[in-house]
Amino acid sequence: MPSAFSAAESLEDRQASFVVLGGGAALVAALAGGGWVALHYQLDSAEIAAGQTVYSAHCASCHGAKLEGQLDWQTRLPNGRMPAPPHDASGHTWHHSDDQLFTIVKKGVSAVVPDYESDMPGFVGVLTDDEVRAALEYIKSTWPEGERKVQARRSGTN
């Protein structure tokens, strides 16, 4: 059984091949149609406060009140799925670009990695695009400068 770390890495690999296959372009176009605006590296305190409220109500039950993730989050569950990872700097969230994070939260992991079975729900019809972005800004606000810079570079927003 692969370690959760390799599972996380393989999720990234599969995302990469998804983009190579051209699905990424379609996804970006779909998001542009939905009013997607690139997140900016500079943090906005009002948006972060709003995001914290969204996070507490919709994310904390799985990802933890302190963004610590579920117990043994790197060990696959009996059903073969992964537990909810932390969103603080100890997790993997900061390895993903803004576009990927937005899509994962809005539509669920399978929107980024087709056929990937995951307990991460999509939030279409539950959260607005602004609420999703705010929750992500709140998460980012907890990262040290180094992780934020890496993530911003990956997103092309710095």
Ligand code: HEC
């Ligand atoms: C019902 C439990 C549950 C809820 C509620 C939930 N998540 Fe998740 N989330 C998960 C699980 C489980 C994963 C791991 C997905 C996988 O690898 O299969 C995940 C993965 C993620 C990832 C990808 C992280 C990575 O390192 O690849 C992001 C980003 C994310 N969640 C954000 C959110 C946000 C933001 C919210 C609230 C708006 C939220 N999640 C609500 C269970 C949940």
